[in-house]
Amino acid sequence: MAECEHVHEGPAGLTGRDLNHALSQADDRCARAGERMTQPRRRALALLLEAGRPMKAYDLIDIFGEDGRAAKPPTVYRALDFLSRQGLAHRIESLNAYVACEMGERRHAAAFLICDCCGATEEIEPFAPERVQAAAADAGYLIDRVTIEAHGRCPACL
Amino acid sequence: MAECEHVHEGPAGLTGRDLNHALSQADDRCARAGERMTQPRRRALALLLEAGRPMKAYDLIDIFGEDGRAAKPPTVYRALDFLSRQGLAHRIESLNAYVACEMGERRHAAAFLICDCCGATEEIEPFAPERVQAAAADAGYLIDRVTIEAHGRCPACL
DNA sequence: CGATGCGTGTTATAATGTATCGTTGCTTCT
DNA sequence: AGAAGCAACGATACATTATAACACGCATCG
Numbered sequence: 001m002a003e004c005e006h007v008h009e010g011p012a013g014l015t016g017r018d019l020n021h022a023l024s025q026a027d028d029r030c031a032r033a034g035e036r037m038t039q040p041r042r043r044a045l046a047l048l049l050e051a052g053r054p055m056k057a058y059d060l061i062d063i064f065g066e067d068g069r070a071a072k073p074p075t076v077y078r079a080l081d082f083l084s085r086q087g088l089a090h091r092i093e094s095l096n097a098y099v100a101c102e103m104g105e106r107r108h109a110a111a112f113l114i115c116d117c118c119g120a121t122e123e124i125e126p127f128a129p130e131r132v133q134a135a136a137a138d139a140g141y142l143i144d145r146v147t148i149e150a151h152g153r154c155p156a157c158l
Numbered sequence: 159m160a161e162c163e164h165v166h167e168g169p170a171g172l173t174g175r176d177l178n179h180a181l182s183q184a185d186d187r188c189a190r191a192g193e194r195m196t197q198p199r200r201r202a203l204a205l206l207l208e209a210g211r212p213m214k215a216y217d218l219i220d221i222f223g224e225d226g227r228a229a230k231p232p233t234v235y236r237a238l239d240f241l242s243r244q245g246l247a248h249r250i251e252s253l254n255a256y257v258a259c260e261m262g263e264r265r266h267a268a269a270f271l272i273c274d275c276c277g278a279t280e281e282i283e284p285f286a287p288e289r290v291q292a293a294a295a296d297a298g299y300l301i302d303r304v305t306i307e308a309h310g311r312c313p314a315c316l
Numbered sequence: 317c318g319a320t321g322c323g324t325g326t327t328a329t330a331a332t333g334t335a336t337c338g339t340t341g342c343t344t345c346t
Numbered sequence: 347a348g349a350a351g352c353a354a355c356g357a358t359a360c361a362t363t364a365t366a367a368c369a370c371g372c373a374t375c376g
Contacts, residue, residue: 058331096332
């Protein structure tokens, strides 16, 4: 992360009632999808929601245990894979990090604005999906998944 | 890489005169930019051009020495960083891999179509750059670099 | 010349991600 | 209820990807 001279708090995550509400909604979504929201999956989501910004897998591993003990890597990676499959979280490839989904819908495409100064990210609507498909069709490709990550500076770090 | 039933050769890379020509052009570009095309940098670029598809850093490390001996990781990572900075190669975040640039211009934005079956990639013109900037402006971000990677199947693997 | 900057080679280590195996706890079928 | 099948878990070990730190060489420039 290229530091900048600004020092400020990153985006706050969820706490208390907001957090519980978001977790309950995730529970519902899983139930409707016939998927199981197990303890480690829920814990991983809670940590992402609390953080409110992208978290490295090993950061989660370190703080995973409610008692302060670390988790085993596969526990967290499995949970993150699940959350990504369900659209409850997204992997940010250019950061090797994961972030809770900010949109409501299940299994949607995502795009991100990422601040290289403070680490804040903003999930945005993927732009020009039709032009992706058009470009792919020109080359004869059939696309099922698109990664879009725009790096720069957030308003607070400009 | 999710296999598919098709078996076919991936895209061929450059050889012989074509390879030397491409390397000479890279030499020229570096000279004009006041950068040094050193031996390891040139070797890394040659390997990428020969491969004609994305290569993992450790694949390059293994075959780096002309005498068949492996290189040390920092040697290759430094060369790849340099090539990326110069726009002579691109990093593909979602593959942890690197590919020689197929466009002529220096330091341009890139986007990729990636076949999850055979590993072929196609570098395409980034679509809708103005819409990226617009979306970023809405959120107050200033963007300097955008990663766009579309995964699917290439014509040969459909 | 001496100092500075950049690139290199080397060693070591950090950070990130997976394979595998045995177990547990549902769900479903009879 | 009992058994079979399956999904997820926990644990160990390991594989892959990437960087830190330091010494050296060589060019440039005051």
